[in-house]
Amino acid sequence: MSDLPLLILGGSYAGLLAAARLRKKAPTARILLIADQAHFQQRVRWHEALAGTRVKRAALAPLLARARVEFVQARILAWKPAAQQVEVLTPQGPQVIAYRGVICALGSVSQGADLPGAEHLWQLSFDQPLAERQAELKRLAACGGRLLVIGNGLSGVECASELAQRFAGLQVSLLGRQPPLPGFCPQAREHACRRLRQLRVTLLTGQVEALQAGAACLADGRRIDADRMLWCGGLRANPLLLHSGLPLTPQGRLRVGPDLRVEGYEHLWAAGDCSAATLTDGQLLRLSCATALPSGGHAGEAMGDWLLGRQPQPFAFAYALRCLSLGRGDGIWQLTDARDRAQPRWLGGWRAALIKWMLCTLVWVAPRWELSLGRTIYHWPRTVLDKESI
Numbered sequence: 001m002s003d004l005p006l007l008i009l010g011g012s013y014a015g016l017l018a019a020a021r022l023r024k025k026a027p028t029a030r031i032l033l034i035a036d037q038a039h040f041q042q043r044v045r046w047h048e049a050l051a052g053t054r055v056k057r058a059a060l061a062p063l064l065a066r067a068r069v070e071f072v073q074a075r076i077l078a079w080k081p082a083a084q085q086v087e088v089l090t091p092q093g094p095q096v097i098a099y100r101g102v103i104c105a106l107g108s109v110s111q112g113a114d115l116p117g118a119e120h121l122w123q124l125s126f127d128q129p130l131a132e133r134q135a136e137l138k139r140l141a142a143c144g145g146r147l148l149v150i151g152n153g154l155s156g157v158e159c160a161s162e163l164a165q166r167f168a169g170l171q172v173s174l175l176g177r178q179p180p181l182p183g184f185c186p187q188a189r190e191h192a193c194r195r196l197r198q199l200r201v202t203l204l205t206g207q208v209e210a211l212q213a214g215a216a217c218l219a220d221g222r223r224i225d226a227d228r229m230l231w232c233g234g235l236r237a238n239p240l241l242l243h244s245g246l247p248l249t250p251q252g253r254l255r256v257g258p259d260l261r262v263e264g265y266e267h268l269w270a271a272g273d274c275s276a277a278t279l280t281d282g283q284l285l286r287l288s289c290a291t292a293l294p295s296g297g298h299a300g301e302a303m304g305d306w307l308l309g310r311q312p313q314p315f316a317f318a319y320a321l322r323c324l325s326l327g328r329g330d331g332i333w334q335l336t337d338a339r340d341r342a343q344p345r346w347l348g349g350w351r352a353a354l355i356k357w358m359l360c361t362l363v364w365v366a367p368r369w370e371l372s373l374g375r376t377i378y379h380w381p382r383t384v385l386d387k388e389s390i
């Protein structure tokens with residue numbers, strides 16, 4: 001049994017930091033990371049990549065080799081926890097991999113797939129060919145074509161502003177159920193709306209019920225015509241987990257205990273967007289890179305403690321800020337309390353854009369440097385919150 005490898009499923013923010021921390025605690029263990037993409041992609045900069053910025057990516061095999069972590073590029077088809085096996089499809093064909101323990105960091109997918117007519121949407125995914133999309137946006141911009149961005153939270157606002165700035169002739173509309181950026185303080189929201197209007201983005205409210213070729217149909221009967229529609233209406237945990245038989249929340253995230261161990265399983269952990277990790281007071285973490293790295297790091301350390309026969313520590317995390325870009329040269333930095341509630345302090349303009357750039361750089365370099373150097377570089381804010389103080 002102990003000859004079997006420890007598996008990390010997923011090679012993004014959570015999976016890579018988990019691998020680095022596990023390797024540090026267990027220098028001789030056999031660790032195998034499985035991901036379907038050959039590269040670590042900067043998902044938080046996807047909108048910049050779509051707008052034509054060259055966003056770097058890192059090949060996983062040499063990166064992981066520096067930490068003596070084996071890389072298997074394969075699509076996971078099924079996970080059989082009862083048999084302690086995953087079934088994968090490699091370029092050489094199907095394979096079954098047995099394991100001793102797993103850290104699941106399989107992340108999230110765009111939620112728009114559930115709507116009728118979702119095939120008409122562009123999704124926030126590197127799986128879709130960005131070069132073709134850019135060419136199409138350029139063509140639409142040249143003839144005053146219309147792009148409808150659906151969802152006006154962080155990623156919707158980032159996409160709408162980035163694309164409106166980069167493709168000047170494109171008519172960009174941003175649609176959401178309520179005015180943009182709920183969860184930010186009123187002044188920060190006003191700043192975002194001002195900036196979006198400066199970039200000639202039309203702000204719309206309404207709830208999408210269905211999609212057709214060239215239009216979004218709203219619950220109130222309106223129809224919004226568009227040449228292209230980009231879905232930014234939310235992420236959900238990897239649907240592969242729905243068939244695993246593991247305990248899930250109603251949103252499809254893996255239920256975990258205080259140390260991020262999957263409920264009822266001694267040798268399974270979950271981190272990042274696929275995990276229902278919480279603050280110490282029980283509040284569910286939002287799907288974000290800001291929580292994927294800390295939970296990934298913690299899961300790696302917890303599995304390492306388990307191997308050493310030590311009691312893993314509970315996961316402690318506190319929110320501190322939110323940050324977003326509003327095209328190039330503008331952005332918002334918003335102070336939050338430990339529970340992610342916006343505080344009155346915020347910053348707009350180039351200083352906020354610079355902070356956002358620095359954060360994107362941090363989450364890009366931290367897992368790679370930890371894997372390469374074997375040192376702890378990334379630290380996250382930690383607070384123990386109790387329910388009574390809510």
Ligand SMILES: Cc1cc2nc3c(=O)[nH]c(=O)nc-3n(C[C@H](O)[C@H](O)[C@H](O)COP(=O)(O)OP(=O)(O)OC[C@H]3O[C@@H](n4cnc5c(N)ncnc54)[C@H](O)[C@@H]3O)c2cc1C
Pocket residue numbers: 009010011012013014015034035036037043044045046047074075076077105106107108109124154155158238240271272273274287288289290291292323324
């Ligand atoms: C446009 C955009 C902007 C964003 N901006 C921010 C931001 O500013 N701040 C922030 O905190 N968050 C932001 N996010 C959210 C953030 O990107 C995600 O929360 C984060 O990527 C989650 O990391 P993860 O490691 O949990 O999973 P993911 O990044 O989803 O990675 C999942 C991994 O699992 C692998 N995988 C999945 N399915 C399979 C399978 N069947 N077989 C094999 N491998 C598989 C994938 O290849 C990948 O390696 C943004 C997201 C988008 C799309």
